[in-house]
Amino acid sequence: MHRDEDEKSTTTPDAINRRAFVVSSVVGGALAVADAALPRRAGAIDVRVAVPMAAPMPSPWTAPDDFPLAEITIDRLRAAMQSGQYTARSIVEQYLSRIDALDQSGPTVNAIIELNPEALAIADALDAERKSKGARGPMHGIPVLIKDNIATADKMQTTAGSLALVGGTPPRDAHIVDRLRAAGAVILGKTNLSEWANYRSSHSCSGWSGRGGQTRNPYALDRNPSGSSSGSAAATASNFCAVSVGTETDGSIVSPSSCSSLVGLKPTVGLVSRAGIVPISHVQDTSGPICRTVRDAAILLSALAGIDPRDAATSGSGGKSVPDYTVFLDPSGLKGARIGVARKNYFGSNSAVDKAVDDAIDVMRHQGAIIVDPADIKTSGQYDDAEAEALLYEFKADLNRYLSELGQSAAVRTLADVVAFNDAHHDIELPYFAQELMVKAQAMGPLTTAKYIAAREKCTRLARTLGIDHTMDQYRLDAIIAPTGAPPWPIDLVNGDASTASSSTPAAVAGYPSITVPVGFTCGLPIGMSFIGRAYTEGVLLRLAFAYEQAATMRQPPKFRPAADVVMNGRPKR
Numbered sequence: 001m002h003r004d005e006d007e008k009s010t011t012t013p014d015a016i017n018r019r020a021f022v023v024s025s026v027v028g029g030a031l032a033v034a035d036a037a038l039p040r041r042a043g044a045i046d047v048r049v050a051v052p053m054a055a056p057m058p059s060p061w062t063a064p065d066d067f068p069l070a071e072i073t074i075d076r077l078r079a080a081m082q083s084g085q086y087t088a089r090s091i092v093e094q095y096l097s098r099i100d101a102l103d104q105s106g107p108t109v110n111a112i113i114e115l116n117p118e119a120l121a122i123a124d125a126l127d128a129e130r131k132s133k134g135a136r137g138p139m140h141g142i143p144v145l146i147k148d149n150i151a152t153a154d155k156m157q158t159t160a161g162s163l164a165l166v167g168g169t170p171p172r173d174a175h176i177v178d179r180l181r182a183a184g185a186v187i188l189g190k191t192n193l194s195e196w197a198n199y200r201s202s203h204s205c206s207g208w209s210g211r212g213g214q215t216r217n218p219y220a221l222d223r224n225p226s227g228s229s230s231g232s233a234a235a236t237a238s239n240f241c242a243v244s245v246g247t248e249t250d251g252s253i254v255s256p257s258s259c260s261s262l263v264g265l266k267p268t269v270g271l272v273s274r275a276g277i278v279p280i281s282h283v284q285d286t287s288g289p290i291c292r293t294v295r296d297a298a299i300l301l302s303a304l305a306g307i308d309p310r311d312a313a314t315s316g317s318g319g320k321s322v323p324d325y326t327v328f329l330d331p332s333g334l335k336g337a338r339i340g341v342a343r344k345n346y347f348g349s350n351s352a353v354d355k356a357v358d359d360a361i362d363v364m365r366h367q368g369a370i371i372v373d374p375a376d377i378k379t380s381g382q383y384d385d386a387e388a389e390a391l392l393y394e395f396k397a398d399l400n401r402y403l404s405e406l407g408q409s410a411a412v413r414t415l416a417d418v419v420a421f422n423d424a425h426h427d428i429e430l431p432y433f434a435q436e437l438m439v440k441a442q443a444m445g446p447l448t449t450a451k452y453i454a455a456r457e458k459c460t461r462l463a464r465t466l467g468i469d470h471t472m473d474q475y476r477l478d479a480i481i482a483p484t485g486a487p488p489w490p491i492d493l494v495n496g497d498a499s500t501a502s503s504s505t506p507a508a509v510a511g512y513p514s515i516t517v518p519v520g521f522t523c524g525l526p527i528g529m530s531f532i533g534r535a536y537t538e539g540v541l542l543r544l545a546f547a548y549e550q551a552a553t554m555r556q557p558p559k560f561r562p563a564a565d566v567v568m569n570g571r572p573k574r
Contacts, residue, residue, distance in 0.1 A: 107221055168407075180303060194228035204497065249280040298326045331551075335369070396444050433493075
């Protein structure tokens with residue numbers, strides 16, 4: 001439901017006492033940010049100013065081990081509400097208390113950009129509905145965090161982490177938010193992200209935004225959470241919510257999930273609506289679950305997937321999606337499955353990652369899978385330049401369309417306005433890295449440009465027809481596996497990200513699904529492995545990932561160490 005601007009408030013529940021900053025005006029391109037230690041006034045806008053990483057890191061700290069909801073699943077929460085052990089309100093209160101203790105205090109994970117001031121009222125209404133009518137389904141009363149590029153027409157902001165979008169009012173909820181609300185989920189708040197979903201600079205530091213500052217990896221606080229769904233992953237790993245939602249253009253769900261020992265599912269483009277999500281590319285964008293278990297990912301995907309007239313791509317999912325993805329979950333699901341190992345370009349960068357994935361391959365083989373090794377995607381790496389060029393065109397066209405729908409409340413209405421805003425507020429938006437990707441995108445022509453059409457056609461042909469499709473046909477595969485990426489790297493606001501060897505690009509460019517699962521640790525840092533499949537084979541990938549997870553449960557909750565457990569000269573170095 002659309003709300004007038006004077007109704008907007010980000011005041012958190014009284015039980016949550018958190019430092020906040022207030023944007024007092026956005027007039028004539030001038031932005032004033034004031035520190036507000038006292039509770040925020042009505043109509044105030046929650047904006048966190050970036051904290052330089054030169055600030056002292058938290059001292060060694062141990063998370064309390066008595067959190068009642070630690071690692072709890074959707075099924076267990078449902079059973080607890082059904083039995084009367086918990087209510088939706090009591091569950092929300094416990095998560096809010098944990099966020100208060102660990103996000104801006106304690107280890108200062110900084111995963112949450114904003115809490116929903118209506119969360120407790122929503123929980124109360126759902127509790128009353130449960131008593132009078134029963135539960136709507138498996139998501140009834142389940143707290144969910146969503147990424148801050150997913151629109152909500154309520155008392156929260158939708159900013160993609162940028163101060164340029166503070167105060168802009170989306171005309172309505174994103175379609176996936178509509179579906180979550182209809183399923184009975186409690187939108188607990190929004191998570192920090194790499195600003196503009198990491199489409200601003202090629203030298204960015206993942207997990208940093210002008211509005212939210214730097215999110216830290218809960219497994220080692222000096223390490224990067226990856227991105228761009230940085231806060232969604234860090235929050236889920238830290239047990240700040242039951243499950244969360246991220247978005248991906250290329251790697252932004254699977255990479256942060258891998259870096260936080262989580263299950264992250266990037267659906268087929270078109271299975272889940274993108275309407276109301278701040279875009280990069282209408283060809284590659286999607287949103288999907290970030291969870292602690294495969295079953296939770298299947299439950300959340302069931303709530304998110306659906307045809308939406310506002311997103312033409314979803315029309316192709318008719319007859320190809322199912323209302324309940326948990327029907328695919330089978331602990332014997334690996335038996336007889338043909339799984340190919342994509343070694344070229346994805347192995348060899350880190351020996352610990354290679355070993356963890358090889359060990360996972362042994363587990364799958366012992367569970368009856370037929371391993372085809374190697375089963376390389378021969379076109380891998382041959383279309384990276386074409387993808388980069390196509391995204392520049394799509395970002396300009398798609399962002400201009402999104403911004404044009406915000407109405408008069410927005411300080412920016414075009415990509416050119418965003419570039420100008422960032423230049424005008426250089427000290428708070430560009431203190432560490434620039435916006436060269438935005439500048440390049442602004443210089444691009446329309447989507448009818450011959451160079452764009454050629455670049456996108458090349459991407460589709462090499463990633464899809466001659467890439468994943470060819471490999472799966474050649475070896476008669478049910479899925480392709482590869483390391484999801486490197487272990488978390490140090491946060492570096494000077495040089496930017498140092499991640500290497502990500503396997504996200506083939507599925508991302510093809511628009512095909514992939515799911516990452518935890519397969520181990522190195523120096524206390526998580527390692528993930530991805531299953532990649534053809535369009536609309538989420539059920540197959542969930543079956544394989546679930547069977548692996550049941551055979552080798554590798555996830556461990558974080559301990560919020562100040563630094564990774566690196567061994568030097570035979571002695572731990574922290």
